[in-house]
Amino acid sequence: IQLTQSPSSLSASVGDRVIITCRASQGISSYLAWYQQKPGKGPKLLIYAASTLQSGVPSRFSGSGSGTDFTLTISSLQPEDFATYYCQQVDSYPRAFGQGTKVEIK
Amino acid sequence: QVQLVESGGGVVQPGRSPRLSCAASGFPFSSYGMNWVRQAPGKGLEWVAVISSDGSNKYYADSVKGRFTISRDNSKNTLFLQMNSLRAEDTAVYYCAKDLGVGSTPLGYWGQGTLVTVSS
Numbered sequence: 001i002q003l004t005q006s007p008s009s010l011s012a013s014v015g016d017r018v019i020i021t022c023r024a025s026q027g028i029s030s031y032l033a034w035y036q037q038k039p040g041k042g043p044k045l046l047i048y049a050a051s052t053l054q055s056g057v058p059s060r061f062s063g064s065g066s067g068t069d070f071t072l073t074i075s076s077l078q079p080e081d082f083a084t085y086y087c088q089q090v091d092s093y094p095r096a097f098g099q100g101t102k103v104e105i106k
Numbered sequence: 107q108v109q110l111v112e113s114g115g116g117v118v119q120p121g122r123s124p125r126l127s128c129a130a131s132g133f134p135f136s137s138y139g140m141n142w143v144r145q146a147p148g149k150g151l152e153w154v155a156v157i158s159s160d161g162s163n164k165y166y167a168d169s170v171k172g173r174f175t176i177s178r179d180n181s182k183n184t185l186f187l188q189m190n191s192l193r194a195e196d197t198a199v200y201y202c203a204k205d206l207g208v209g210s211t212p213l214g215y216w217g218q219g220t221l222v223t224v225s226s
Contacts (some may be wrong), residue, residue, distance in 0.1 A: 033213070042219055043213075045213060054206075086151055088212065090211060093156070095156070097151040
């Protein structure tokens with residue numbers, strides 16, 4: 001299963017609504033997770049089962065989708081949200097990641 | 107709290123066989139599947155391997171199958187990655203990561219990673 005994220009990068013301002021999409025090459029039900037990674041750090045789980053917020057993650061993050069098309073939405077971008085975001089399918093092995101979306105400051 | 111601390115990285119010559127370790131604490135290690143994920147410099151994440159909680163099931167990425175072996179010692183709360191026949195393209199930061207739950211579960215917690223540089 002391959003995952004294709006778009007866009008690969010974006011520039012946005014604090015307060016903007018940001019949407020990142022992830023498309024799977026075949027149906028994966030809701031077996032999709034989203035991670036945030038900041039430079040020099042290990043990734044952090046944000047959302048799993050396509051739409052379930054991991055404990056401690058701010059409610060401005062949300063996920064949706066099922067089957068092959070998924071989205072991660074940040075409702076109001078905050079300074080600490082500038083990072084790279086990855087989707088991962090957990091339906092089957094190998095557990096592929098998307099190529100990442102870098103969110104930069106405009 | 108959950109802590110995962112990787113070690114064993116460094117500069118390694120092509121063809122050598124280092125072993126990475128991941129010391130786990132803050133959770134019942136023997137109850138969770140564990141993974142290795144790598145990230146080449148400036149690149150994205152690549153899932154490498156997973157081992158079930160009791161060590162009986164293992165899966166690998168095609169890129170490392172037959173060269174890398176994942177294992178664990180539940181008595182010592184430690185995960186391992188034996189890396190054989192290393193190539194330049196294996197240069198990466200290697201992260202260990204804990205399954206969040208059981209079954210089709212994401213990676214709930216990650217270490218800070220250990221850098222392996224394959225170079226002569």
